[in-house]
Amino acid sequence: MSEANPKQAAPSGAPPAEEQDRVEAQARRAVAAGQGPLARLGEYRHLGLVIALVLLAVVGLVTRPENFATTSNLVTILALASTIGVITVGMTFVIIGGGIDLSVGAIMALASVWATTLATQSYGPWVMVMCALLVGTGAGLINGFLIAYGRMVPFIATLAMLVAARGLAQRMSDRRTQLVQPDNNLLVELSTGRILGVPPLVFVFLAVVVVGWVVLNRTTFGRRTYAVGGNPEAARLAGINVRRHTVILYALSGLCCGIAAVLIMARTTTGSSTHGDLYELDAIAAVIIGGTLLTGGRGTIIGSILGLLIFTLITNLFILNGLNTSDQLIAKGLIIVVAVLLQRRSLETRT
């Protein structure tokens, strides 16, 4: 299908009327060609991820017909995905904005420890939640200020936070696992309770995804995030306060870690400095598989969540089939490589 040649369409003086009509008709035809139902499906950019997810489900149904499609297994998958899922939403923002956050797992651990100290717990479950959110946001703000105003490379600033936050968590907890007290069982209800047969923490995850999607796609903040990540200089010269925006992005990621800390406390009934080990890698991998560019400026929340579900499903399949966790890691590594190679190819054919 012939595209309208931009050179012809360029206004070199005033082109004759028929020439203009011809070019416009050409452009219309090009647009019309892309509107058939099949073409639309082909253009749906997460098609590959959805297919991969379906394939994995089929593998599950075939290998473990009696276990895979049970409610309890599906609930397990979703509950597992929720904690990292919340972190992945924050990570998607940071990466689209041109940065990276290596400290997410450590911040989550710190928030869980801080919220489960006996002193905090004495104020009840709501204060524990507030504490986790504040600690997460605070650590994110520190990241943001170091990067935006201290002009540190995001990789280094958040690496420092990773190490330091985990150290602080160890110090506060004396390297012991802190139990959620029976008085604060309301928190654990998030995991043990059932709404429509599903633990409430899954709804927390869904809410974060929905809010994240809306903010990214329907607000000025989201639009500016793409601009800041895609071309920071252009964003700055268009009057966007890039530094302030960057601080907010990392604070947002920190807040997500705080929410994730609440979820993990509910699931495990503990706060521990070992929570969330290597979560940063899983979150980054999910974002990359989802088609977000590490260089910033492009990406979607939906893609990241699909990427995460693929990862979680693989874990689940390996466990159900009693396979080695080492092989599971190898499979995940391969998935990352294949996903990125496929995306590169589809990008190249599109342009």
Place this chain on the structure above:
Amino acid sequence: MSELLVMRGIVKQFPGVRALDGVDLEVRAGEVHCLLGQNGAGKSTLIKILAGAHLPDEGTISLAGEEIRPAGPTDAIRLGISTIYQELDLVDGLSVAENIFLGHEKASLGFTRRGETNAAARDLLARLGHGEIRPTTEVGRLSPAGKQVVSMARALSHDARLIVMDEPSAALAHDEVANLFRIIRELTAQGVAVVYISHRLEEIREIGDRVTVLKDGRTAAVGLPARDTPTSTIVSLMTGRNVEYVFPPRPDRAEPGPEVLRVENLSVPGVFANVSFSVRAGEIVGLAGLVGSGRSEIIEAVYGARKASGRVLLDGRPVGAGTDRAVRLGMGLAPEERKAQALLLDESVARNITLAGLGRYSRFGWLDRRRELADARAQIEALDIRPGDPRRPIKTLSGGNQQKAVLARWLIDGGSSSSGAPLRLLLLDEPTRGVDVGARAELYAVIRRLADQGIGVLLVSSEVPEVLGLADRVLVIREGEVVHEAQAGELDEHRVLDLVMAAHPATQEKEDAGE
């Protein structure tokens, strides 16, 4: 002396532009041959052909009597042609010696022979009269002049017979230029030919042997004596370019509008100093000057994108640091590098247009996308951006239409929202770079129309005819200072070129002393 390099009838066509249209150049061994011409005359294209970065479409090149066709940088270097670009291509983290032999390291089985490398580097540096630069020093620690010496040593390390220097004095402090000239004289005494590009006529008089002038991709004069040719002859060879510019007429205004912008003693140390001027509503003020004269930096400082001392007032209100404040007060900027500084290339035309004014579509942060799209459409229609599809990726548009989209960004109506201050002052840095001739006329008309609506315009352009044709008033900038101010009608191209290319202070002093 015999001709070392002979280029005949070189033609190079780029999409939409015939950059070179039959250029001849003859360079003798042991001479300094100066290449002169205005921006867009074809100098850079010509030296890129010599350096092997472009292949000519037509024409022949011969070096020492043999016909050559450099098909890549390595090819050119192997033939003995080295090019020192304006922006030095050194690796800051490597040592002086490692930089000199980068790409042709002295090594056995992949292991570098450091002693030999350093010794060879020391020889080359001594040959250039710079034995004090240690081969083991990290290049990042050297001054610009030191880096220039290293670049030259690298050229020599390839046994260059011909060295092309693109504005080598631009990055140098005044006293360093004399040293550069000394090195060039030593090189030529050893039989090396130098092609020297500079806008500073006085430099050319001091160091050059012969001059070739380019205009509109053609050779206007070959081999003029550098010392004796009158300045007026050279300037008239460079001026009167045949490009057809169509400028909109200036309106007859009985009384000038109120002052929109006032700049007082604006300074950025080392770039420009004590710049003061004002722009009135409805007035287009042009800044004329060479690349590196400080004109773009002045615009950036006015916009709050660069730290500066002094005062900038918009409608009497001080503009501090930070582009967000400048935009809030009613400034807009179309920056010099459209792709790197203005556009989100992967995004649609509409999103590029609304980028700076997103606030006006948001209620508690929520975007009213329908209104956004409608406004983008209105701008596309008003400025006749083609193709007129707001959802099209902006990278598929021509340069002229991309530039219109950048202008459109600042023209969306204020509306009722908080951040939607109406535009008061538009800053344009090279608004027609990469825009073809037909689209230029349209852009000029748009800019004049905006001024007629009462917007103040501050314009920077390397093309003197553009500044003279479009602006009402012109400030001539040289070496970070305003050296002249006049109504555009009172100036001509000749006079402006004289002013911007006037003597380099250092060489001027020396000349005075010598005479």
